[in-house]
Amino acid sequence: MAKLAQTKDFCPNAACPDYGKLQSDQLKPNLKKLGKTPRGVQRYQCKTCSKTFTETRGTIFFYKHAEEEEILEVLALLAEGNRISTLTRVKGIKEDTILRWLREAAQHTDQVEDVLMAKHHVKRAQIDGLWSYVRNKGEKKLPGNG
Numbered sequence: 776m777a778k779l780a781q782t783k784d785f786c787p788n789a790a791c792p793d794y795g796k797l798q799s800d801q802l803k804p805n806l807k808k809l810g811k812t813p814r815g816v817q818r819y820q821c822k823t824c825s826k827t828f829t830e831t832r833g834t835i836f837f838y839k840h841a842e843e844e845e846i847l848e849v850l851a852l853l854a855e856g857n858r859i860s861t862l863t864r865v866k867g868i869k870e871d872t873i874l875r876w877l878r879e880a881a882q883h884t885d886q887v888e889d890v891l892m893a894k895h896h897v898k899r900a901q902i903d904g905l906w907s908y909v910r911n912k913g914e915k916k917l918p919g920n921g
């Protein structure tokens with residue numbers, strides 16, 4: 776099942792081999808505490824990629840790997856102008872499920888945008904279209920649907 780993880784539970788660096796791997800699933804956790812910021816926020820360092828980050832970076836849209844791949848692919852296809860009804864038919868995913876993914880993604884736009892642009896080559900304007908689509912609760916067509 777999908778769940779949301781805190782930043783401190785995984786490395787948030789998309790270029791890191793341990794990106795998105797939950798610490799609780801790791802034999803040797805790759806994150807270590809690295810003091811606090813002047814404002815008292817816990818800082819962490821990833822031993823794999825050496826990047827540091829703080830726990831206030833927030834939660835990420837986090838799923839088990841296979842599911843995450845599928846969700847991001849669906850989000851990318853929607854951003855590119857495919858209809859939910861098409862994806863329901865082609866991929867066999869319920870419309871309710873896709874709408875839920877969209878709502879959850881919209882809570883974590885920064886992280887989702889990073890991945891969609893870097894890995895799925897979705898354009899900025901397409902992503903903006905996706906979020907406005909979510910705000911309209913999926914009632915309207917995505918731009919580009921004709």
Ligand SMILES: [Zn+2]
Binds near residue numbers: 787791792822823824
């Ligand atoms: Zn890392």
